[in-house]
Amino acid sequence: MPKVLGLTxxxxxxxxxxxxxxxVVAAYPITPQTIMVELFSEYVANGEVHAEYVCVESEHSxxxxxxxxxxxxxxxxxxxxxxxxxxxxxxxxIASGLRCPIVMGVANRALSAPINIxxxxxxxxxxxxxxxIQIYAENAQEAYDWVxxxxxxxxxPDILLPVAVNLDGFILSHCVEGVTVLEDExxxxxxxxxxxxxxxxxxxxxxxxxxxxxxxxxxFKVQQEDAIRRAAERIRETNRDYEEVAGRRYGxxxxxxxxxxEAAVVCLGSTAxxxxxxxxxxxxxxxxxxxxxxxxxxxFPAREIVEAAGSLKALAVLDRACSFGAPYGPxxxxxxxxxxxxxxxxxxxxYVYGLGGRDIRPSEIRSVFDETLRAAETGVVEEPLRFLGxxx
Amino acid sequence: MVKLKDLPEEELLxxxxxxxxxxxxxxxxxxxxxxARGPTVVTNxxxxxxxxxxxxxxxxxxxxWVHVAFExxxxxxxxxxxxxxxxxxxxxxxxxxxxxxxxGDGGTFDIGIQALSGAMERGSDFLYICxxxxxxxxxxxxxxxxxxxxxxTTTSPAGTRIPxxxxxxxxxxxxxxxxxxxxxxxxxxxxxxxxxxKVQKGLAAEGPAVIHILSPCPTGWxxxxxxxxxxxxxxxxxxxxxxxxxxxxxxxxxxxxxxxQPVEEFLKxxxxxxxxxxxxxxxxxxxxxxxxDENWGRIQRLCGETT
Numbered sequence: 001m002p003k004v005l006g007l008t009x010x011x012x013x014x015x016x017x018x019x020x021x022x023x024v025v026a027a028y029p030i031t032p033q034t035i036m037v038e039l040f041s042e043y044v045a046n047g048e049v050h051a052e053y054v055c056v057e058s059e060h061s062x063x064x065x066x067x068x069x070x071x072x073x074x075x076x077x078x079x080x081x082x083x084x085x086x087x088x089x090x091x092x093x094i095a096s097g098l099r100c101p102i103v104m105g106v107a108n109r110a111l112s113a114p115i116n117i118x119x120x121x122x123x124x125x126x127x128x129x130x131x132x133i134q135i136y137a138e139n140a141q142e143a144y145d146w147v148x149x150x151x152x153x154x155x156x157p158d159i160l161l162p163v164a165v166n167l168d169g170f171i172l173s174h175c176v177e178g179v180t181v182l183e184d185e186x187x188x189x190x191x192x193x194x195x196x197x198x199x200x201x202x203x204x205x206x207x208x209x210x211x212x213x214x215x216x217x218x219x220f221k222v223q224q225e226d227a228i229r230r231a232a233e234r235i236r237e238t239n240r241d242y243e244e245v246a247g248r249r250y251g252x253x254x255x256x257x258x259x260x261x262e263a264a265v266v267c268l269g270s271t272a273x274x275x276x277x278x279x280x281x282x283x284x285x286x287x288x289x290x291x292x293x294x295x296x297x298x299x300f301p302a303r304e305i306v307e308a309a310g311s312l313k314a315l316a317v318l319d320r321a322c323s324f325g326a327p328y329g330p331x332x333x334x335x336x337x338x339x340x341x342x343x344x345x346x347x348x349x350x351y352v353y354g355l356g357g358r359d360i361r362p363s364e365i366r367s368v369f370d371e372t373l374r375a376a377e378t379g380v381v382e383e384p385l386r387f388l389g390x391x392x
Numbered sequence: 393m394v395k396l397k398d399l400p401e402e403e404l405l406x407x408x409x410x411x412x413x414x415x416x417x418x419x420x421x422x423x424x425x426x427x428a429r430g431p432t433v434v435t436n437x438x439x440x441x442x443x444x445x446x447x448x449x450x451x452x453x454x455x456x457w458v459h460v461a462f463e464x465x466x467x468x469x470x471x472x473x474x475x476x477x478x479x480x481x482x483x484x485x486x487x488x489x490x491x492x493x494x495x496g497d498g499g500t501f502d503i504g505i506q507a508l509s510g511a512m513e514r515g516s517d518f519l520y521i522c523x524x525x526x527x528x529x530x531x532x533x534x535x536x537x538x539x540x541x542x543x544x545t546t547t548s549p550a551g552t553r554i555p556x557x558x559x560x561x562x563x564x565x566x567x568x569x570x571x572x573x574x575x576x577x578x579x580x581x582x583x584x585x586x587x588x589x590k591v592q593k594g595l596a597a598e599g600p601a602v603i604h605i606l607s608p609c610p611t612g613w614x615x616x617x618x619x620x621x622x623x624x625x626x627x628x629x630x631x632x633x634x635x636x637x638x639x640x641x642x643x644x645x646x647x648x649x650x651x652x653q654p655v656e657e658f659l660k661x662x663x664x665x666x667x668x669x670x671x672x673x674x675x676x677x678x679x680x681x682x683x684x685d686e687n688w689g690r691i692q693r694l695c696g697e698t699t
Contacts, residue, residue: 021482023474023475023478023479023482024471024474024475024478026470026471026474050478050481050482051478052474052475052477052478054470054471054474054514055514056467056470056510056514057506057507057509057510057513058506058507058510060463060464060467060507061464061466061467061470061506061507061510062467064460064461064464064467064468064471064507065467065468065470065471065474066471067460067468067471068435068458068460068467068468068469068470068471068472068475069471069472069474069475070471070475071458071472072471072472072475072476072479073475073479073484073485074474074475074478074479076471076475090461091460091461091464094460094461098460193482193484200433200456200458200472201456202431202432202433202455202456202487202489203431205453205454205455205456205457206456206457207446207451207453207457207458208456208457208458208459209446209458209459209460210446210447210448210449210451210459211442211443211446211447211448211459212448213447213448216448216449
């Protein structure tokens with residue numbers, strides 16, 4: 001009998017981290033992530049795990065301690081949100097540049113100012129170029145499943161990159177759902193202890209974090225780029241192995257109705273559930289619509305999205321973040337680049353939505369589908385970037 | 393006490409690095425590593441020492457060494473410590489490793505003070521060595537919270553209206569001691585035995601230990617590179633740099649200076665103080681002397697010295 005627990009997204013991340021048998025968690029509290037690390041510190045306090053919990057004085061130090069622990073050879077996890085991720089920004093690049101396979105839960109939240117504790121993707125999107133593998137979960141189950149897979153992807157000796165598992169602040173971080181969890185032994189079998197090749201070992205002294213000048217720096221960075229590109233295949237392999245033990249199928253993209261859709265919506269995280277619900281209703285009315293949910297945002301699934309868009313006549317992209325002054329929101333910029341790169345000419349409509357935790361309603365997504373179907377018919381996009389659900 | 397004949401010939405910080413001639417930091421680290429008691433790892437903040445000793449594909453470090461960023465050497469040390477502990481708990485690590493974090497005054501007094509405070513508060517077991525050359529020397533001699541009053545730097549220049557840095561130096565050991573850590577001490581590379589004994593104590597202490605060592609910088613102090621050790625000695629003999637330690641809350645003066653030389657003797661050979669030796673800024677020299685006297689009195693009282 002599968003074990004189903006009532007867990008919030010945060011609890012699901014903490015539980016998965018516990019089962020992943022991590023060595024070190026270094027974290028700093030911030031709403032709405034706090035419960036992830038509160039719960040983990042409880043496991044430590046009750047002797048349920050062998051891990052060290054490092055109570056740092058800031059997110060900057062959290063990621064610094066994670067880097068130190070990871071280079072020592074430990075399995076390392078942290079979690080943050082919003083301002084915390086912004087404060088870590090410098091260290092995010094160092095973690096990926098030093099090839100530290102850290103896993104981080106990010107309860108996505110709006111960025112100040114004005115201060116706002118609710119969900120949007122401004123935090124992670126501001127760090128999208130930091131060299132981390134970036135996953136977006138749609139619900140607590142996905143958050144749980146991805147955390148366990150994330151350690152395996154990150155620690156693959158051929159990859160060695162940090163992974164951020166994103167879950168929408170409050171919508172996922174604080175909502176209780178039934179989460180089917182694996183047995184501890186099953187996770188142990190899927191995810192053996194980390195065996196790091198290069199560590200801070202006095203028996204084999206290494207210099208890490210050297211100064212690298214123009215004669216070598218470029219090569220380091222291109223190797224890093226090669227690694228994150230290679231990661232896509234490793235993610236697929238990990239998904240296949242995970243399906244064998246968990247019975248749940250993951251991939252780079254989660255597709256709905258894309259076998260014959262003429263109009264589709266691309267969106268990340270929890271919104272995909274609402275979009276799918278609306279799409280299902282529309283398909284019931286005979287309209288050929290679909291939903292593309294990238295589970296993996298970095299490495300960006302350009303080819304996969306273009307392939308999924310095979311039958312499309314128009315495409316809408318929902319962005320829960322604003323890239324101020326840019327032609328599109330961040331997700332749409334990537335989608336539009338992917339289409340262009342693969343010489344696929346489609347009308348693209350971009351909608352920014354849900355900033356600072358503003359709800360997105362099925363009726364709004366329905367209007368997006370309506371407009372996208374219209375664009376599919378006419379081939380005309382009147383306003384390439386619109387703000388959905390904003391009060392005017 | 394350290395016996396010279398007991399010191400190993402092995403150099404864990406190899407020669408051939410690119411620090412300036414007369415740099416105090418290399419001397420401080422070389423001496424510290426001579427008394428390393430066993431497996432040791434060094435984490436180094438961004439700064440002169442870091443950029444000059446590990447220029448890819450070369451390294452001067454014959455032990456595990458890691459540089460992460462400028463402001464976080466202490467936080468990195470906490471992470472390394474946690475990793476060894478947790479891995480030992482699951483049988484993946486067997487030996488005790490000493491962790492030495494090294495940072496300059498910028499990486500300690502200013503940008504790194506929060507990470508250092510955090511690591512001291514959580515009781516991380518490591519030795520933190522701050523090599524204090526009294527300015528941001530790596531970026532070209534800008535003033536830091538450790539730059540002494542009156543010193544000319546590129547961001548506290550000796551102007552016609554403002555004669556060098558107007559502010560006074562932070563009390564680093566006071567800040568560290570206030571955290572209730574087991575060991576904190578000042579040191580000077582001119583007093584090698586005092587310093588190396590302190591490194592031994594710092595490594596032996598269970599919990600955070602901080603050593604604040606004066607690190608003469610011929611480039612930034614604008615003095616002859618052959619003068620470094622003489623200046624490091626004069627700093628002590630003028631009472632500018634009192635040698636003392638705080639062990640489990642108890643202050644101890646390590647070097648009585650019964651017949652101090654005037655602080656001018658320490659300042660005069662350094663170009664960074666040249667502008668003070670004019671009739672116009674004579675009062676500044678007097679103020680520095682007063683400050684040295686007051687600080688000495690304060691340290692004496694803390695150490696329970698009567699004279």
